[in-house]
Amino acid sequence: SQYIEGAEYQIEMFKTTDWDLQWDYNEKAEKLRKPALIKLVDEYNVIIEDEFQQIYKDFKEKSTLISKENDANNFAEKLIYEIVFEKTTDDYGDNIYTAIVENTSDFEFEYLSYDVQIKDSEGVVISNDFIYLENFTPGTKQKVELLYLPEDTESLELSLDYFAIK
Numbered sequence: 001s002q003y004i005e006g007a008e009y010q011i012e013m014f015k016t017t018d019w020d021l022q023w024d025y026n027e028k029a030e031k032l033r034k035p036a037l038i039k040l041v042d043e044y045n046v047i048i049e050d051e052f053q054q055i056y057k058d059f060k061e062k063s064t065l066i067s068k069e070n071d072a073n074n075f076a077e078k079l080i081y082e083i084v085f086e087k088t089t090d091d092y093g094d095n096i097y098t099a100i101v102e103n104t105s106d107f108e109f110e111y112l113s114y115d116v117q118i119k120d121s122e123g124v125v126i127s128n129d130f131i132y133l134e135n136f137t138p139g140t141k142q143k144v145e146l147l148y149l150p151e152d153t154e155s156l157e158l159s160l161d162y163f164a165i166k
Helices: 002-015 019-043 050-082
Strands: 086-089 095-102 109-119 125-136 141-149 155-165
Touching: 002 019, 019 050, 050 095, 050 109, 050 155, 095 125, 109 141, 125 141
Parallel strands: none
Antiparallel strands: 086 095, 095 141, 109 125, 109 155
C-alpha cells in the first residue's frame, strides 16, 4: 500500500546522515503517505474532532495537491512513450529529429522537461540533449526538434527531468 511504502521511505530517512538523501526520502514519504491517510479517513468515515478540523483541512489541501502532482508525474512519464521522432536532414546534411507532442491530459503544465540520451547502435550514450515544453496546457500540441545529432545516432532515450503545474 502507499502508506506502507511511504513509511519505509521515512524509516530510511532516519537511517542516514546525508541531508540531501534525508530530504529525498522525506519528500517521497510525504507524497505517498498523505494521500493514503486522507483516503483512509474518507473511506472509513473517521471522525475528526472539532479542535483538529483546521489541521485536517490544511493536511487535506496539501494531500490533494500531492495527489495532483503524482497524477501529473504519471502522465508525464507515460507521455515519453507517445513521443515519436521523425529523422530528416537539413540542407547541410545534418540530422534533425522532430516530433509533435500533445497534451491529452487535464494538467496545465507551466513547463515540462525531459532529458534525452542519444545512443549509438551498441547502446552507448554518445551525446545528451533535452526537451523543454513551456505552457503545455490541455489540448495543445508542440513541435520539438533535436538538432545536429551525431551521424551514428541509433536511438533516443527520454527520461522525465522535472515539471511544474499551474
